[in-house]
Amino acid sequence: MGESYKVAVIGAGIAGLLTARELQREGHHVTVFEKATKVGGNWIYSQRGDTDPLGLDPNREIVHSSLYKSLRTNLPRQAMSFLDYPFLKKEGGDDQRTFPGHEEVLRFIEGFARDFGLMELIQFGHQVIRVELVDEVTHEWVVESRTRETESTWESKEELFEAVVICTGKETEPNISEFPGRDSWPGLQIHSHNYRTPEQFENKVVVLIGNGPSAVDLLKEISPLAKQVHVAVRSSFPMLRVDNYDKAWQHSMIECTHKDGKVVFQDGAIVDADVIIHCTGYKYHYPFLKSNGIVTVDDNRVGPMYKHAFPPSLAPWLSFVGLTNRAVVFRVMELQARWVAKVLSGTVELPSQEAMSSSVEQLYSEMEKKGLPKNHTHGLMEAEVEYASWLAAQLNIKPLKRWKELTVVSIVKGVVQYGENFRDTWDIDKWMQEIDSSD
Numbered sequence: 223m224g225e226s227y228k229v230a231v232i233g234a235g236i237a238g239l240l241t242a243r244e245l246q247r248e249g250h251h252v253t254v255f256e257k258a259t260k261v262g263g264n265w266i267y268s269q270r271g272d273t274d275p276l277g278l279d280p281n282r283e284i285v286h287s288s289l290y291k292s293l294r295t296n297l298p299r300q301a302m303s304f305l306d307y308p309f310l311k312k313e314g315g316d317d318q319r320t321f322p323g324h325e326e327v328l329r330f331i332e333g334f335a336r337d338f339g340l341m342e343l344i345q346f347g348h349q350v351i352r353v354e355l356v357d358e359v360t361h362e363w364v365v366e367s368r369t370r371e372t373e374s375t376w377e378s379k380e381e382l383f384e385a386v387v388i389c390t391g392k393e394t395e396p397n398i399s400e401f402p403g404r405d406s407w408p409g410l411q412i413h414s415h416n417y418r419t420p421e422q423f424e425n426k427v428v429v430l431i432g433n434g435p436s437a438v439d440l441l442k443e444i445s446p447l448a449k450q451v452h453v454a455v456r457s458s459f460p461m462l463r464v465d466n467y468d469k470a471w472q473h474s475m476i477e478c479t480h481k482d483g484k485v486v487f488q489d490g491a492i493v494d495a496d497v498i499i500h501c502t503g504y505k506y507h508y509p510f511l512k513s514n515g516i517v518t519v520d521d522n523r524v525g526p527m528y529k530h531a532f533p534p535s536l537a538p539w540l541s542f543v544g545l546t547n548r549a550v551v552f553r554v555m556e557l558q559a560r561w562v563a564k565v566l567s568g569t570v571e572l573p574s575q576e577a578m579s580s581s582v583e584q585l586y587s588e589m590e591k592k593g594l595p596k597n598h599t600h601g602l603m604e605a606e607v608e609y610a611s612w613l614a615a616q617l618n619i620k621p622l623k624r625w626k627e628l629t630v631v632s633i634v635k636g637v638v639q640y641g642e643n644f645r646d647t648w649d650i651d652k653w654m655q656e657i658d659s660s661d
Contacts, residue, residue: 224564224569229383231252231253231386232390234255234335235261238256238387241389242340243338249567257286260332264287265287267324268289272416276413276500277395284394286394292439293323297321302327305556319645348368349369351366353511355536365382388541396505402477403479404479407480407485407498427449427497428497429454431455433455452470452472453471455474463641475487476498485498521597525582525586527542530545537578541562546558548602549630554602561616610625624658
């Protein structure tokens, strides 16, 4: 066992729980701060949405969860398992599906927290409002949190830590599509973060912006009730097939909107719409982090960040787990959590600050040469296997055979092949058997 530090973990979702477990295994003294009253993070379903359904009001009351009532996972159970804690179909369980509903995922997360004794590490109902380095020599950080006393009053407290790991995810700050006339358009506009059920769209003319998984799910759920659904996309995605629906049309992006309710698309189509739903993703957002400008968010690039986890000049005392996306994220987060914990204990070493900064600059340079925008920085896609294998090498873990085959890229290919009903028609168990039995 190496060095032992007092470490704050911000968030008790998947990333935070994995991090707490690995820190505890390494002998660190762990406190987890969680705004909600239970574990699960974004997997806690709430019937409520934000008080501002579009998410533009900075003073709105924010609901952390982005789940809609009918949501099922986009990844199979096998891709949501941990190295020593598989996401199994429990005999007699409520949800035996390979792509389960969100309730089943929450049960899995709660079981993980109980089985590894993590509940006693968590301060529930504690919203972190400030994380700041107060002593560079002793690398002391202050974490200020608040708890609700009454409906209108809060009690704040400050605690000192030697290291902080931020595990807050990114599904709370909506990314909103911009187009002329948006702010004066008279209809209802919401972000998919605040969508729960389809009933309110009955007999409405609805415009969906986006072609990701949430747009596909909402199209499927809303179109039977709506008068019309018009989907605005930047590029065609084979999974989103409007020709499967009698009352749905696909367009290019919105050109502009008018005060009389008209929505004009770049392809020249014009519709009188009642609702615009922005299925346009999220922004990384850390309003509590006071780093004197060292850590910034620029067009959804959190940086500078060595291997998506450590700001070079603040490492290892400040780190992030769960920044990466477009990957089998449960696997990646588990490896990141182990890496961070072992770096803090001194059993795994980081390169020098200069070498880490150089690595970050090299990544940025390579992205620029490929014409990739900054907001693709943390999206792994084809780099997923390489990144997971690199993390495994730091930890002396032999990469599993499944890692190479069960990736977000292979799952996207399967989704395209099986279409919007992939969750019920794709025999994942058979695919896994083929992978495990191959040379």
